[in-house]
Amino acid sequence: MSWLLPLLTSPLTPLLVGLAAALVVACWALWIEPASLSNETHSLVLPGWSSHAGRLRIAVIADLHVGSPWNGLGRLDRVVAVAAAAHPDLVLLAGDFVTTEVMGGRFVPPEAIAARLGKLAAPLGVYAVLGNHDWWCDGLRVADALDRHGIRVLTNEAVRLEGGGRSFWLAGVDDIWGGKPDLEAALAQVTDSSPVILLTHNPDLFPKVPTRVALTVAGHTHGGQVRLPFIGRPVVPSVHGSRYAAGHVQEEGRHLFVTTGVGTSILGVRFRVPPEVSVLDIHPPGPVALGPRWASVTPPRSSA
Secondary structure, eight states: OTTHHHHHHOTTHHHHHHHHHHHHHHHIIIIIHHHOOEEEEEEEEOTTSOGGGOOEEEEEEOOOOBTSTTOSHHHHHHHHHHHHHTOOSEEEEOSOOBOSOBTTOOOOOHHHHHHHHTTOOOTTOEEEOOOHHHHHHHHHHHHHHHHTTTOEEOSSEEEEEEETTEEEEEEEEOOTTTSOOOHHHHHTTOOSSSOEEEEESOGGGGGGOOTTOSEEEEOSSGGGSBOBTTTBOSOOSSTTTTTTSSEEEEETTEEEEEOOOSSOOBSOOOBSOOOEEEEEEEEOSSOOOOOHHHHHHSOOOOOO
């Protein structure tokens, strides 16, 4: 151990330790975390979700940005597999399928992306809205590719979904930055008192959403991609800063869920904001009888 003392007392030791720590953080932020993929389940109790709508499981996928670093078509197959393993009742795709600008990335045609996403399936269907990158690329081309693989793109419209004893509305609004959003037109198509889920790419729409909507689902922010200890998220692409950066937000009786997404934009870095396929378990306040569909996708915990 005689070699250790000179090393510890060397004036270069703090510099070497700092360089080693910086290398570890760089590897984590530029490679390990961006290449990872988690499947996070979030239980949401929604006052606006009526008991007759029953319990609902939704897989939410956003900001795929296929072609960003460590995020090619093979990774997209992993995303599809992770979502399928959750056995959702409904799959929602919250936009930004393509990538138009990211350091170290490459453009992947929307047709190739849609072909992989076409493998997604759920009893209540697979629905999508477009994001700003999709419009900056070619929104009509992206929408057409998704449609040809059985994924319906909602553009300022609402559809009624029924199945398994559940009934509710799903509304989709166009992107704020790249499209022509019309929230009023979408909600005007809701013709009864059944609960409404609103899908939008950008959560900045949320302050305009009425309490009539039980839940708004969005992406876009990537959770800021970086969340520093004691500092938080230095950059969030929102006029509201970190207010709608990620997770379940409640404001004045209204509910929003923002997924942190899968890919990266501008810089291919993630630090303490891992890529995620979000699974939302939705139910109203109070006890609700479990239907056979829900019971089949929620196995009992082991007593071990």
